[in-house]
Structure formats: C-alpha cells, structure tokens
Amino acid sequence: MIKAQVPAAMITAPGSGQGKSIVTAALARLHRNAGRNVRVFKHGPDYLDPMVLEVASGNPVYQLHPWMTGEDECRWRLAEAAKDADLILVEGAMGLFDGDPSSADLARLMGIPALPVIDARGMAQTFGAVALGLASFDAHLPVQQVIANRIGSSRHGDMLRESLPEGIRLLGAIPRNEAMSIPDRHLGLVQASEVADLEQRLDEAAQVLTEAGMDTLPDVVELEAEPPVKLPEWLSGWRIAVARDAAFGFIYRANLDLLQALGAKVTEFSPLSDKALPAADALWLPGGYPELHAGKLAANTAMLQAIREHHASGKPMLAECGGLMACAGQLVDKDGEAHTMLGLIPGKAEMAGRLQGLGMQSLTTKLGELRGHTYHHSRLDSPAQPDAFTRTLAGTEAEPVFCRNGLVASYFHGYFPSAPELVTAIFTGQPLEFTKPNTSAKEPDHA
Incomplete structure (x- = not known):
C-alpha cells in the first residue's frame, strides 16, 4: 500500500473558456520556479493540455479518468506522485459538474478539493453567487477557495472578494494580461512544440500570478493506493x-x-x-x-x-x-x-x-x-x-x-x-x- 500526504487541488471552472488551462500551467510554473517538485495531471482524454503542462511543470503528465483509466489507476498515479511531489495539481475538464464522470466525481473520489477559476469579466456581486453555487451543489465536494480571472482593476478584485459568502476565500484575482493566453486551433491548444516562446510565456504567466498573491500552497490531502500488478512481457523483443x-x-x-x-x-x-x-x-x-x-x-x-x-x-x-x-x-x-x-x-x-x-x-x-x-x-x-x-x-x-x-x-x-x-x-x-x-x-x- 502506498500512502503519502501532499498539498493538492483540482483546478476547475463553471464551464469551458474560463481560463483554467493557462491558470493551471502558470501555477505549475510559479511553484516550479520557487524550487518545488510539481506534478500535474489532466482529467479526461486530452492530448494537448498535457503537452503544455509538462513544459510548465518539468514533469510527465498523465490522464486521470475514472471510466477510461479506471479508479484504481487514478488512485495509484496520484499516490505514487505524492511520494516525491511538493504539490499536485489536477486540471479539470469542461465545467466542474459537466460530464459523467465529471471533474467533481474525480475530485470527490480522490479526496482532492476543487479550486474553481471563474471568469469575472462583466461580473461583480454575482461572482459570490456563482462561487456559492459551485460550493453548495455537492455537499461531499469541498470548495473552500476560488480564483477570479480576467479582472479589470484592483477595485474590481476587492468587489469580488467582498461578494464571497462565509467559508469561501479568494485565492487570487488575476488581471487581464496577454501573458495569460496560449494560441489554439480547431482541436484545442497548439502543440507545445510549435510555440517557440512557450517557456517565456509560462514564466510571464507565473509572474502575473505571483503579483496576484497566488504563491500559497493548497491544503494537504492524504492519498493512498495499491500498486498495480506487474504485467507479463507479452511483447518481449517486439x-x-x-x-x-x-x-x-x-x-x-x-x-x-x-x-x-x-x-x-x-x-x-x-x-x-x-x-x-x-x-x-x-x-x-x-x-x-x-x-x-x-x-x-x-x-x-x-x-x-x-x-x-x-x-x-x-x-x-x-x-x-x-x-x-x-x-x-x-x-x-x-x-x-x-x-x-x-x-x-x-x-x-x-x-x-x-x-x-x-x-x-x-x-x-x-x-x-x-x-x-x-x-x-x-x-x-x-x-x-x-x-x-x-x-x-x-x-x-x-x-x-x-x-x-x-x-x-x-x-x-x-x-x-x-x-x-x-x-x-x-x-x-x-x-x-x-x-x-x-x-x-x-x-x-x-x-
């Protein structure tokens, strides 16, 4: 049995297009630049986000999906990573409760808190209502912090913070910034190898988060799993x-x-x-x-x-x-x-x-x-x-x-x-x- 404790969070959102991919990558780069060993995982069958997340974290990125990869493998990959990691981030897919199994299902199964990224453009006090809805929709899924993305000013960030109900904190308010973007095309993000200045973009994005006060670690969780059974070498010499x-x-x-x-x-x-x-x-x-x-x-x-x-x-x-x-x-x-x-x-x-x-x-x-x-x-x-x-x-x-x-x-x-x-x-x-x-x-x- 593998048992380990590590700070961990599921970076999610109310829906697609909120900015969770670049926020996850920027968080990984921020903590990596601080000297931490960061492991990132991706919920769902995605090829393109993991390419960027590998560059951001400097570590391999694997998929987690209770149906596709199986629950046991999800537990094992997280617990195995936790043995050496200083931080684990899991990037969700679509909205927090979208799909079956959803990002919420995975977070609940693994005992990892959800950390929603909410696009706050054109929003003030309603930000608190969205955060409350995400936090109260599933009583078994902890949502204790949220991230405000694409704010217009420091005053805007203050309004969003003040709108939050008791029990939900604002981890950070991210200003609109060109650094917080990655080019995409019809199947998703452009492949990491095709973005010539990706390292620089990630460092700049990490600096944006640092200035937004987002360099604190999430809560510590305990992860445990049985290691997988060794397979026969059916392809030996092939x-x-x-x-x-x-x-x-x-x-x-x-x-x-x-x-x-x-x-x-x-x-x-x-x-x-x-x-x-x-x-x-x-x-x-x-x-x-x-x-x-x-x-x-x-x-x-x-x-x-x-x-x-x-x-x-x-x-x-x-x-x-x-x-x-x-x-x-x-x-x-x-x-x-x-x-x-x-x-x-x-x-x-x-x-x-x-x-x-x-x-x-x-x-x-x-x-x-x-x-x-x-x-x-x-x-x-x-x-x-x-x-x-x-x-x-x-x-x-x-x-x-x-x-x-x-x-x-x-x-x-x-x-x-x-x-x-x-x-x-x-x-x-x-x-x-x-x-x-x-x-x-x-x-x-x-x-």
Whole structure:
C-alpha cells in the first residue's frame, strides 16, 4: 500500500473558456520556479493540455479518468506522485459538474478539493453567487477557495472578494494580461512544440500570478493506493515504430509506458521528414494534425512507399484518427486541396466545417475492452465496409473500425492500459474477435 500526504487541488471552472488551462500551467510554473517538485495531471482524454503542462511543470503528465483509466489507476498515479511531489495539481475538464464522470466525481473520489477559476469579466456581486453555487451543489465536494480571472482593476478584485459568502476565500484575482493566453486551433491548444516562446510565456504567466498573491500552497490531502500488478512481457523483443512529429503527436504517455512494460522496444520516426522506417515488427500512426501537413506528407514519397511495403508484408499496424486519415487514398485539407496518402483504405478523408465525432467510447473483443474516446473534424468517405464499430457509453454504434492485412484503423483513440491483452494482439497481428460490450457495466462507480 502506498500512502503519502501532499498539498493538492483540482483546478476547475463553471464551464469551458474560463481560463483554467493557462491558470493551471502558470501555477505549475510559479511553484516550479520557487524550487518545488510539481506534478500535474489532466482529467479526461486530452492530448494537448498535457503537452503544455509538462513544459510548465518539468514533469510527465498523465490522464486521470475514472471510466477510461479506471479508479484504481487514478488512485495509484496520484499516490505514487505524492511520494516525491511538493504539490499536485489536477486540471479539470469542461465545467466542474459537466460530464459523467465529471471533474467533481474525480475530485470527490480522490479526496482532492476543487479550486474553481471563474471568469469575472462583466461580473461583480454575482461572482459570490456563482462561487456559492459551485460550493453548495455537492455537499461531499469541498470548495473552500476560488480564483477570479480576467479582472479589470484592483477595485474590481476587492468587489469580488467582498461578494464571497462565509467559508469561501479568494485565492487570487488575476488581471487581464496577454501573458495569460496560449494560441489554439480547431482541436484545442497548439502543440507545445510549435510555440517557440512557450517557456517565456509560462514564466510571464507565473509572474502575473505571483503579483496576484497566488504563491500559497493548497491544503494537504492524504492519498493512498495499491500498486498495480506487474504485467507479463507479452511483447518481449517486439520492435514497435511510433510516428511522432508535428503531424502525429497525440500520444498518451501511459500508452508508451504500457508498450515498454510489455517488453516492446519503442522507436520513433517522422513521416514528415524521414525517408525510411526504422527496423520494426509493427507500426503505430497516432492521431495529430496530418491535415495541416498534408502537402509535405504527400511529397515524402519514400516514406509513403516504406509504410505501404510494411503493410503489404502483413506486418501489424495501428492507425488512430490522424493515422486513419493518412491511410486513406486522399486527404482533402480545409482549403479543398486533395493530397495523395497511403491508399491502404480506399476513399478520402476530408476536413468538415464542424465537429464530426466526440465522446467516450470503447472497442470490445474477447481479449478485453479497450476504452478511449473520439474527437475529430474530418470525415472518411470510403466504400470499404467496417469490420466493427466502437460503442458509446450508451452502447450505440459509433466509429467504424477497419482491419486489413494486419492494419487496425479507426477514428477511435484507445487508452492502452485499459486492455493490455487486446493491445498485444493488435501489435502482434493476431485476429480480433469483436463482441458487444456489457453496457450495464460501463457506468462509472460514484461511491
């Protein structure tokens, strides 16, 4: 049993767009600059925020989600981090009570207080009402402090502080400042590696919080968990090449950890710039932004041919979301220009004007249920018949899954630790026997 105590807080908000992502990153950088060991986690299936949070904290960032990662893993990751951390921050998703499981569910399950960030623009005494509503909505979830964001003046901050009811304190009032922003695009924040001055931006944001008096630590919590059982090395000696560059970057750190724990040797390559594949028994094309680099991907004909030859030989290959788009015959970008892709699945992937898929889903086989999510702005127009479909939490069919000569491709993003045997089967090319999930068992435990 792991037991540890550490100051911790769930940085959340009444809804999306309140500024919790940059506030979490700035808090992490503030305390890191003060010499503290800061560990940050992200609630939910998000790839982009963790990239920024890793730069801000200087430590790896993992996802926590009671359904996708499982409650036991949530407890273990937090307790394990608490052994060495001086501070733990968890960035919530959407609004505090939005979703199932919500950020509030995770905070309550883990025994971590919620710390809402409230956008105070155009608001005075109503700020206190919003804070009171968040604090009283769930009697089992402590909300003892709030953060006022984007205030207009020191007097405005005083008004907000005075509006708070007894029992709720204002941790800080953050002024409107260009430093408190990070560029974004259609799938969320711009990837951290693409923001050239990210380190400077984070230091400036941390200074804004310091001047707002937000350098105090949150309350100490006690975390405990059983360590996970060691898995067999089913992939011992297996070489897996992972596409990783500006076009393919949506990778859960836990997924890489699992492949290595199973014994695989993982190497990275760039479909944008490399001309040949590394020696590999299997390939993984994860999600990302191939639509922003379609011309360069199409121009790298040597790499396209190398991947085609890998597939033609029957070697295993997993393609997720952006990887699926690259497997199509063509990729049509947002400007309507068509680019030649791998052609492993007939048809074309085309950018759409609105969101095409969103939500938690699973892929169920006789070897286990791979849990994850989907989130994409493109659509696949293909005559190919799917071999299976992922399922929503309600059990309805969602994303098509294509299996072709060792290739498994879908818009679905899987969280590998949820189904290690199934992941092993995918990367070793074993036939997959798909089944329907037991939907009654899919609801998260809100104990």
